[in-house]
Amino acid sequence: MKKILLTIAFVFACSSAAFGEDVGKWKRFVVTLPDATWSGNPFDVALTGTFVHTATGRTVIQLGFYAGANTWKIFFMPDRIGAWTYTTSSPDSDLNAHSGSFICIDAGLPGQLMPTFKRWLLSDAGKYDAPIMLPVREWFKSTPTAGGVGDFITWADQTVGARIIGTTLVYFTHAQEAIPYVIGEEGVTFNTAMWDRLNDHYDAIRDAGMGHYIMFFSDDAEAPSANGIAAQSEAEIRLFKYAVARLGCYPMVIWDTGIDISEYRTNDWINWFTDWFLANDPWQHPVSSRTGGGSGGIFPTNAPYYSDGSDAPPDFATFAATWASRAVPTAMTDRWREYYVTRGNFTRAQIRRAVWEMALVAGTAAYVSGNENSGYLGPTYASDFTAAPDCGHAARFFRNRVSNMGDLVPQVGLVVSGNAVALAANPGQEYVAYFPFGGAAELDLSHVAGLAAYAWYNPLTGAYQIQGEVTGGSVVAFTAPDSNDWTLHIYTVSSATTPTNVSIAGGSTFQIGAGAGTLAIK
Secondary structure, rough: HHHHHHHHHHHHHHHHHHEEEEEOOOEEEEEEEEOOOOOOOOHHOOOOOEEEOOOOOOEEEEEEEEEEOOOEEEOOOOOOOOOEEEEEEEOOOOOOOEEEEEEEOOOOOOOOEEEEEEEEEEOOOOOEEEEEEEEEHHHHOOOOOOHHHHHHHHHHHHHHHEEEEEEEEEEOOOOOOOOOOOOOOOOOOOHHHHHHHHHHHHHHHHHOEEEEOOOOOOOOOOHHHOOOOOOOHHHHHHHHHHHHHHOOOOOOOEEEOOOOOHOOHHHHHHHHHHHHHHHHHHOOOEEEOOEEOOOOOOOOOOOOEEEEEEOOOOOOOHHHHHHHHHOEEEEEEEEEEEEEOOOOOHHHHHHHHHHHHHHHOOOOOOEEEEEEEHOOOOOOOHHHHOOHHHHHHHHHHHHHHOOOOOEEOHHHHHEEEEEOEEEEEEOOOOEEEEEEEOOEEEEEOOOOOOEEEEEEEEOOOEEEEEEEEEOOEEEEEEEOOOOOOOOEEEOOOOOOOOOOOOEEOOOEEOOEEEEEEEEEEE
8 A cells, every 4th residue: 555655646746757748958857756664864865866868878877865854856967858768776665666757858058068178168059168157155045046046146147147156065153044954963964945945046047058166165163074074974975975966967067175175174085075076976067176375285186177276366378378287177266356355355347357367268267256245145246246247248258259269279479569468369360359458569460361350349338349450460559449458359251250239430540550550440
């Protein structure tokens, strides 16, 4: 009788999903299993789902988890279109040997954010990206999506142009709503309500074409070792399994170890952490450990991206050389905060410059925010982070104006003169030069055969102003429209994207060729 009731409950919980429901590619398919006869710690009851793509035989094994209320779930993300089948496996007979199928259909999402050839690639869109990352913390974890976080996600997408929303996951002294554990049962019992909110948020973030960054641990009084969670302990592995089971089922996920990791974990542990996620995350999301800028630790041997803890935006030329020396892409993972007096006190203009210059270094990810809540955005996000619209203008330029981010390489040597001008180029085809202080600069266009078009882009307004053409084959001088920061875009016909919403600049004279006089565009 019990088995009959369990089967009926299972069919009801899964509804038509187990029998042919359409599920969007990169979205979340849920297997729900009731079980009222478990024993021990329910978070330790082993459960996996084996998912098989019928056409190719691709097999993915995903961890299940205890969701509360005598219910276990498996969150699965199909990454190929077509029919999938699954079977569950567990030493608990009530959770074992359940099976079903579903159809994966296209959902129009950009795919995974993948470390590829020292850059960040959107797998399905086939485009390289320059990810902008925004940090959140207590407010994000404790607030329902409909309670304001949904509006924040829309703002992050449409105003900031963010690709990644980041959070530091594990704290012990915050309010219960923002802690992943039940207070008094740290390391043993998860606060499922907080995890449910995260899944709701991450669903909305995914549907907006974005993803999430998880920094597991904080430091000082919030360090795991100060709160009973030892390195490689049962409690720590329980946390990592739960995170993969609940937060790994999204296309864009970036894992990281912890703030100032050397205060409470060894370098051997950092390598172990990285290898554990590479072995247990079925979608092989990028994993690393922040190092540099006072973070301590090391770059993990097998990490597919570099988590750079520099606490201030580096000099463009210096970082271009650093990028060239690394074999993987970089994410700048310390929070660069506006007007935060004890951590750089960066102005809006400095944050804007950092976003542009990091993007020009092969799309390096930048983690930026305001000054409230220790640099974690909260309910006043729109007023707190004044550079938000500037970030959006930068993101839209690289997504919509540049022909191929994957072809642009930092080209310090092609800037003959200029006040801190940062240049990335596909020599002979396309050049993007950021003038942080306006003014004049000479660029080496000797690789350009014949004519190239050029335009000025206003980083403060997003206005794209086509200027005309310039003759290549030599060093050419350009002067920005005014003393504010500007971006110069030079491109040949073969590399051009179709311009929209542009203006033809008039009433100014621009010197476009050494020895060629001036061209007045009216």
